Amino acid sequence: MSIIKEHIRPVFPFTAIVGQEEMKLALVLNMIDPKIGGVMIMGDRGTGKSTTIRAIADLLPQIPIIQDDIFNSHPTDTELMSDAVQDSILNGETLATTFINVPMIDLPLGATEDRVCGTIDIEKALNEGIKTFEPGLLAKANRGILYVDEVNLLDDHLVDILLDSAASGWNTVEREGISIRHPARFVLVGSGNPEEGELRPQLLDRFGMHAEIRTVKDPALRVKIVEQRNQFDQNPNACITEYQDKQNTLKQNIANAQAILDKVEIDYSLRMKISQVCGELDVDGLRGDIVTNRAAKAFAAYKGRTNVTIEDIQQIIVLCLRHRLRKDPLETIDSGAKVIDVVSKVFQ
Known part of the structure; x- marks a missing residue:
């Protein structure tokens, strides 16, 4: 299934992206140490912000998870485990594990709080006494990347929720006296165009890094970028193959840096x-x-x-x-x- 998906939506190679060194460095460092606190990328329209962010996820090594766990729980690290998985391990159960690609979750601008945080089925809880949690985007983004395009246009209280979860590594959902908590450790990446409004200073301060990108002025460089994009659109697989060695080298460098x-x-x-x-x-x-x-x-x-x-x-x-x-x-x-x-x- 995942192989078919890759063929439908090939990812532009990160190492093929020309210029924008500031943005690329900020993203790589956050992949090495997610505790840096995410990146806010501000720049002109059409400067490759979304392309670069999607490309970085493709570089990361696969992560081990508990099979069929909705929170991508880590097999051994309790800080990255859901309460249910911790209970199962304490009860001596043997849980199957598998490897997945690092989750890359897009948060749409019109998302509601329930969609972001998840929701509790109150009716089931009251009638049957079962806590049923419908996971939101924060659950899916655990141990991955959460990307918010036009973050400066997102509702302030939603930005607050995202930043709180990113900082604490946990998301708590409470309704009618019922509370559910789950791990939500992710790298928050926001992008926006300063012409459409700045983020409030107290929210901006919560992002670890801030990269500014400008439209390339050099005609030769602009031509190179356009040619590269055309080549990728016409034959994505050939472009991916061409940059495979560079991709592998960078992937190894990131893995080595995480290790030391x-x-x-x-x-x-x-x-x-x-x-x-x-x-x-x-x-x-x-x-x-x-x-x-x-x-x-x-x-x-x-x-x-x-x-x-x-x-x-x-x-x-x-x-x-x-x-x-x-x-x-x-x-x-x-x-x-x-x-x-x-x-x-x-x-x-």
């Missing part, structure tokens, strides 16, 4: 400098410090090292801090440039 991430260390002096940058930029709260530390470690792991360098921090710090600066309507300097300016002073 826990061993990566960042010196106290560098952590002090990160916090100094956050202080000088007047960043509210400590989320900026935490995310920058995590992203620097993920970047070092991606490069195959277990020690973070100044260069690692310089590569990722703009992505982690630019959306956390207070907006001054009279200021002409770009927030990214402001971060670079302070970083260069602190890290001299």
Whole structure:
């Protein structure tokens, strides 16, 4: 069944995407360490945001799950298991496991809260005493990627729910005194066009990274992008085969980075400098410090090292801090440039 599906909807290879390095790096680092907190991608229409996000899921190694479990429960990690699976294991039951592709769930703009969170069948609960849970998109996205296009147009309370679940790793549904909780550990990826409105600062701050993408101006590069897209549309399989080696290399790099991430260390002096940058930029709260530390470690792991360098921090710090600066309507300097300016002073 899955083979047929792949032939119907081939995925554009991630390594074939030209430019947009900021967005690609932010996505790769979140795949290495989902605790970074997701990515908000803001940019012009038609710049390949959706294509890139769908392409990253195709790069990830398959994950083990408990067979036929609606929450993609992990066979051994209790943090990624539903309560029912935990109870079964405690009762000494042997559960069958299988491997699946990393879930990639699209959240439509018109989704209701029940569709996102799931719902409890109250009638069945009252009449038969059985808690029947109809899983929502958060359940399906557990251990995967949840993608919200035009996140800036999504209802604020739904964005709140998504961010709370992404941060805590759990989703709780309560109705008429009945409560069900399930794991919802996913990488939240939002995209939007700034012309259609910005996200509220307190919501924007909850995203780990913020990538800005612009339309490519270089005519030669634009021609290359158009040609590549045409080739893929005409013969997707040939395009996928052409980039297979690069795809496999990147896939291996991500898997290697995930394996050594826990061993990566960042010196106290560098952590002090990160916090100094956050202080000088007047960043509210400590989320900026935490995310920058995590992203620097993920970047070092991606490069195959277990020690973070100044260069690692310089590569990722703009992505982690630019959306956390207070907006001054009279200021002409770009927030990214402001971060670079302070970083260069602190890290001299």
